[in-house]
Amino acid sequence: MVTLKDIAAKAGVSMMTVSRALNGNQNKVSSETAERIRALADEMGYIPNSSARSLAVRSSRIIAVIIRDTDQGNPLMDPYTSYFLGNVVQILEKQNYYIMVHFIRDYSDITFGLRSWNAQGALFLGVFDNEIRQIRQDNQIPLVFTDSYSNVRQMSNVGIDDYKGGCLAAEVLLSHGHRHVAFCGPLSGDTGVIAERLKGFSDTLRKNGCPLSQDQIYNIARIPAEKILDKLLGCAPAPTGLFASSDHIAWQFYNAARKLKVSIPEDLSIVGFDDIAQDQSMILGLTTIRQDIRLKAEQTCGILLRHLDSPKSPSESQILDVELIERESVRFI
Amino acid sequence: MVTLKDIAAKAGVSMMTVSRALNGNQNKVSSETAERIRALADEMGYIPNSSARSLAVRSSRIIAVIIRDTDQGNPLMDPYTSYFLGNVVQILEKQNYYIMVHFIRDYSDITFGLRSWNAQGALFLGVFDNEIRQIRQDNQIPLVFTDSYSNVRQMSNVGIDDYKGGCLAAEVLLSHGHRHVAFCGPLSGDTGVIAERLKGFSDTLRKNGCPLSQDQIYNIARIPAEKILDKLLGCAPAPTGLFASSDHIAWQFYNAARKLKVSIPEDLSIVGFDDIAQDQSMILGLTTIRQDIRLKAEQTCGILLRHLDSPKSPSESQILDVELIERESVRFI
């Protein structure tokens, strides 16, 4: 392993001169020696030791990406998460940051993950609302959350207009003549992304004289799609439309429908959320609410990078727009 | 930030005693003081500085996951990659390793990524066959490749029986009466995962008296699915079946088909590869060749962990089986 010392010895200068030359502290070292040293370093295949630098300068260039891990399988099974993560890695690597990925279950793992490597910043995917206060208190580094509905002040967050998304879902069903509809998502508590989508959905339905019945709200965290579908279609009157809180969940219903010989949209119309594949449709013909995941990743990283550059810069919150993408999973009644 | 020194001061012992107590060097420190120190460390919220440890002990517990980046969008857009990565992260974190993700374009970035943080091992996703020799030479740490067809000796690799997969794809089409079929994948060179799938496919067809015509081999790296589909159906005689080299590509054809009002399987039968969602089907009703991605991740990590534990352990190569999953995307002719 080549170190500064080795280069210094070979160049006949001190380590400090090498360090300065390599770090481009330009006017602090004569350009000739600098050039000579750089060539030498290159030739010797020098690669700086990040641990040593991190120790000395207290700046690791490591960004932690913290993903909420659940019991419901691998987080990256939800294409939203994997696509978002992929974009984040690409963007941050371009800025010469290193990315450490952590799947987190308990709060305590967060601080450990951040501190032990002296992460300079962190991005959060998934719901951390109840812990945000604590996380910020324990980790005085730039943190950017996504999809948070926490009311903690001065936090950076990038979210989308979930409520509006719910409204759009209701509208498209209503405009197609649906009067009895259902909602399904991984519900937990009455705040957060899913709750907001439901709220927008429910409010719009009520305003239009078709209130969402309480027993047409299904929690997929507790019941598998197949059971829900079975139950739902057994109601009288049976809902003709379903708003799934994500494409991933809509997809589970497509699978369930296939098993139960239910056809979409003939027997049941479905509206999803995310529009993962963006240009194409992950589920063929799924009418869905699109969020711009690439843009979301860019904004999230943008905020983080700004804070990394100037730690005093004010916290930022952004709410991105959503959009109805009509395809063929909602039929006219 | 709490350091060993702080704890030592508070406990009235030397740093070394603290270090030993915390690292569980049991019989090297009296159990009473050890207990006392551990309690103190806990109370003070001590988190070891991994950079410092890494520097001192030359062991970072960092595993680099190196993913081939291409111009064709985000690597994690292919659900295979994201699901595999997710499993790897889960498995390795459970063993107290840290995971750094690198999207790599050029060879030189690999060594930099590994060395600068003193990674203890690395996993490779995507094709690195031409660089394996160099990578191994430059990085004397455990490396496990996936899906490699390199003939470098003594390398660790976990792959699947791609050739057999191709055979199975041909067989299911043949058994359903298809005589004119096509292949599509991101072809490049005549070796590697895609080439093998094609070879198995082509060989089986030939053996059964239905040789695959050269102009029915389409390279999706150069032509979008829609164009291919258009071209394919314009042939005389037009193929009735298509083997797509991955579910992700099959999905692109489903989308293309939707646009062009081509129905599957009525107008064209399709066989995919991967069976991403495993228990469910990513693309509804897609007949496909399943590989066990979870198992693949486990084996890959297993080999890596074994080498991490005992550096001298021999290299391992594993080829996992594949299996035909029949659903409804292949019709009888």
Add this chain to the structure above:
DNA sequence: CTGAAAGCGCTTACAG
């Protein structure tokens, strides 16, 4: 069982 010294590879801060 416990500790003082030296070192991992780098940088900051001070001299010259």
Add this chain to the structure above:
DNA sequence: CTGAAAGCGCTTACAG
């Protein structure tokens, strides 16, 4: 413009 000293937080290796 260049260098010697000290330190980042930890561990290895040697004494006792």
